[in-house]
Amino acid sequence: MAQDNHKRLVIPGPVEVRKEILEAQTAWMIGHRSTAFADLFARLESKLKQMFLTDSRVFIHGSSGTGLWEGASRNCIRDDRKALHLVGGAFSERWAEISQMNGKQIDVIEVEWGHAHTAEMVAEALKKNTYDAVCAVHNETSTGITNPIQAIGEVVRQYEDTLFLVDTVSGFLGAELRVDAWGIDLALTSSQKAFALPPGIAFASVSDRVLARAKQIPHRGYYFDFIEIDASLQKNNTPSTPPVSLMFAADRQLDDIMTEGLENRWQRHLQMRELTHQWCYSRGFGVFAQKGYESATVTTVDNRVKNIDVDAMAKFMGTKGFSMDKGYGKIKGKTFRLAHMGDMPLSVLEEVLSGLDEFVGQA
Numbered sequence: 001m002a003q004d005n006h007k008r009l010v011i012p013g014p015v016e017v018r019k020e021i022l023e024a025q026t027a028w029m030i031g032h033r034s035t036a037f038a039d040l041f042a043r044l045e046s047k048l049k050q051m052f053l054t055d056s057r058v059f060i061h062g063s064s065g066t067g068l069w070e071g072a073s074r075n076c077i078r079d080d081r082k083a084l085h086l087v088g089g090a091f092s093e094r095w096a097e098i099s100q101m102n103g104k105q106i107d108v109i110e111v112e113w114g115h116a117h118t119a120e121m122v123a124e125a126l127k128k129n130t131y132d133a134v135c136a137v138h139n140e141t142s143t144g145i146t147n148p149i150q151a152i153g154e155v156v157r158q159y160e161d162t163l164f165l166v167d168t169v170s171g172f173l174g175a176e177l178r179v180d181a182w183g184i185d186l187a188l189t190s191s192q193k194a195f196a197l198p199p200g201i202a203f204a205s206v207s208d209r210v211l212a213r214a215k216q217i218p219h220r221g222y223y224f225d226f227i228e229i230d231a232s233l234q235k236n237n238t239p240s241t242p243p244v245s246l247m248f249a250a251d252r253q254l255d256d257i258m259t260e261g262l263e264n265r266w267q268r269h270l271q272m273r274e275l276t277h278q279w280c281y282s283r284g285f286g287v288f289a290q291k292g293y294e295s296a297t298v299t300t301v302d303n304r305v306k307n308i309d310v311d312a313m314a315k316f317m318g319t320k321g322f323s324m325d326k327g328y329g330k331i332k333g334k335t336f337r338l339a340h341m342g343d344m345p346l347s348v349l350e351e352v353l354s355g356l357d358e359f360v361g362q363a
């Protein structure tokens, strides 16, 4: 590859992408109205359904995850109704803002950063009000929290007209998620987090209920019109030009993930979480996330007691060939994040942690 001085990414997105996957993008271009493309699309669609654990359908879209946030809000929330957003970190906060920027009315259940939402909180809110959708983030990348999506889904499913929309951008293919079994209507993700692809492509499992709702909404916009996307999908195609090279990469990556096995992949991430937590606690750091809800794909290290200089840490780790995170938003510096997601083997995480040991030892 071009640069010899590449630093391996330990940041929570984009994550390190294996050379084979980068190289899959160099295949000759094909036209997206060709049969070769329809075959590629159909292959991807079938593998993605197995990964989302859904029998419905998976949208493949040329955008980052943010685009599908906007699409989900526009296609699922009627203008004269409301959505309930579960907010507890930078990403869940942004999705709530996006709903509002699209003219949607929302209520919010806000928890302190580092805390999870519980099924009880959602049950209480749904008793008081009627909502078109409950919008939750599976894995809040800023705080390192994983929300109890299965339990929340059980509550939401008791309400016929309420869709359950889940952002699993940094969870999908790293942390357990079962779309159909957990009653999820829409689960959206992008490529550059636990999927370990280059950025630029997004995916969403979409239920029949979502499409039925979208039909009731006159102004769904154009680029993220779910009805149009679904109509093309039925012909193994997309309404506008898709990122074909990224689809080649996804095709290869999904084969590799299926070889590893979905449940093995979830397990590997739990092992990396365990290793990271052990390191944090034995070196005088904390884990920012509430106990019992710690993310399998990213650990937000609580730096408030140990108080290392995160800029110096990142600089030192740079000399070891690693690109590090220094914390996100209002908890930057007080915390920093160790991403253990994607295709990272345990051996690389061990290398990262021993590099950090060297820094902590001399700091």
Ligand SMILES: *Cc1c(COP(=O)(O)O)cnc(C)c1O
Residues within 6 Å of the ligand: 013, 064, 065, 066, 067, 091, 137, 139, 140, 141, 167, 168, 169, 170, 190, 191, 193
């Ligand atoms: C990164 C991230 C997003 C935004 O996704 P993009 O692909 O960057 O648009 C949304 N939600 C979560 C939880 C994320 O980690």
